[in-house]
Structure formats: structure tokens, C-alpha cells
Amino acid sequence: TPTATTAVPDAVIDALQGARRVLVLSGAGMSAESGVPTFRDAQTGLWEAFDPTQLATLEAFQMDPPFVWAWYAWRMQLVGAVDPNAGHVALAALAGLREVTISTQNVDDLHERAGSSVAAHLHGSLFEPRCSECDTPYDGEVELPQEPVERLDPPTCPQCEGDVRPGVVWFGETLPEQAVEVTEAAVEALEPGDVVLVIGTSGLVYPAAGYPAMARAEGATVIEINPHESEISDMCHHVVRGPAAEVLAAIVG
Ligand code: BJW
């Protein structure tokens, strides 16, 4: 569906032009225009009866490993089959003009495939499975279903025969220490005049949802890019109400 061109306030263009550093905090909406479903927008298909936030727990995996693994295997194949969008590409280009740090909640690799280096994957990666028992990274074969399937046995750990789990961060699990450190350091390095782009996140999940406010306290200009209101809209200096790919292509291009 064609989208009307979103109006970008001059203040947003000016802020980006004046910034030395740009910190990008991205969420699922960043990849929506690539065809990757967000978490909290309507779900379709096999898992439509399930709240994705209920599948994204260790308890769900332990209760029914093949059911949860099938969901992740399907998402791995889905992400592998789509391309970075114009927003990912625009951010990669911005890195040639400003000091850009990307800290993402996304478990896909679309920033990287557009040419960005990602400082932090706060919620891990779809592509770094590991043993659920002994934590050994799993680098063997992973069968990716071409169609959604209801059950798929997870691979078995060669070290201990435990079930292999996706390398993502589930609710109640701690975030990768390094990702948190790098993100907090990037926030603390912000100075007045620097810009934070908060792109495509509902702002519901902590600790990631707390970084925009921390950045504002450092004096940075906080700009949200999201077609809908989010939990962080109210604390942003500027809001651009449009889809990420279209808006980023317009403001960086
Ligand atoms: C577009 C668009 C377009 C659409 N362009 N935009 C403090 C207070 C309260 C609770 C807690 C707290 N601290 C910790 C908690 C508990 C919990 C939490 O936050 N709960 C809240 C829900 C209340 N947090 C945790 O458990 C975290 N761990 C932790 O804190 O450890 C310490 C600890 C341990 C034990 C006890 C207590 C503390 C871990 C969180 C892990 C989140 N994991 C998931 C799943 C990853 C695996 C997977 O991929 O399956 O991460 S949940 C899911 O939500 C996923 C996402 O990264 C995350 C955020 O979602 P996101 O990106 O914002 O997507 P959506 O779908 O919510 O929103 C999409 C947005 O895009 C919308 O706004 C759209 O409008 C927009 N959009 N199209 C731009 N084209």
C-alpha cells in the first residue's frame, strides 16, 4: 500500500545536522517494512492464538521445546528470506557522516546486512543458538522450515545432549552484560546537541525502555520515529509519526 509522505519537522533535520553523535535505539518497527512482524501488532498464522510475549519465556520453552523452537526456526527462515529496508540502508549511510552507535532490541541481522556495525543486540540474536543446559554455543546444522510448522525438535547439544535454545533474551532473563555496558557508555557519552533516534519500539520492555530518558538527562535531543504513539512519545523532544524506512530515507537522504 502506498503511504503518504510523512511531514518531517525542520527541527528534526536541524537537530541531525547539528549533531556530532547519533545514538540509534531501534525496535521491531525498524524491520516491519522488511516484512518482519512486530511483537505487539496483530499476529497471523499458526501462532495467532498465542501472545508472542508468552512464547518468549524460558517456561514456555521448557514446557514444550519443539513448539517454541518451531516458532524461532520459522522466524530464522523468515528473516533470512527478507532484505534490509531503506531505513536500515539510510542509517548505514549516516555512519559516514556522524558518529553513529546502534543499540537494537531486534534479534534479526538486518542492520548488519545493510552495512551497519551494531554496538549492542540487547535481546540477543536469532542466529546464535546455544545449549539450554550447559550454554555451549551451537554451531551445527539448524533445519529451517519453509512453511510454518507446529513442532520441530530443537537440535541436541553435542556436549551434554541438552536441548538447543535460541540465543535470544526471554522475559525474566538478564541482558547480555556487554550489550548493556556498551549502550550505557554510549548514553553517558552523549552531550547537548547530540541526537538519539528512538525507532519503532513500543517502549514497554525494560531495561531498553529506560534508555531514552537517560539520554535526555544527558542533554541529548530525543527524536521518536514511529507511526503510532508509544510509551516514550511523551518524553521525546520531537516525534515523527511515520514508518521508519520512509522517514529515515527522507531525513538522511
Ligand atoms: C513501526 C512501524 C514502522 C510498526 N516504522 N515503527 C522494570 C519495570 C517493569 C518491568 C521490568 C523492569 N525491569 C525488568 C522488567 C521485566 C521485563 C519487562 O520489561 N517487562 C515489561 C513488559 C513490564 N524485562 C525483562 O524481563 C528483561 N530482563 C531483565 O530486565 O533482566 C533483569 C531481571 C531479571 C529477572 C527479574 C527482573 C529483572 C528481558 C526482556 C527480554 C525481552 N525479550 C523479547 C523477546 C526476544 C526474543 C524473541 O525475539 O522472541 O524482546 S520480548 C519482545 O519485546 C522482544 C522485543 O525486543 C521487545 C520489545 O519490543 P519492541 O521492539 O518495542 O516491539 P513492539 O512490537 O512492542 O512494538 C513495535 C513498535 O513498532 C510499535 O510502537 C509500532 O507502532 C511500531 N511500528 N510499524 C516504525 N513501519
Ligand code: ZN
Ligand atoms: Zn549442552
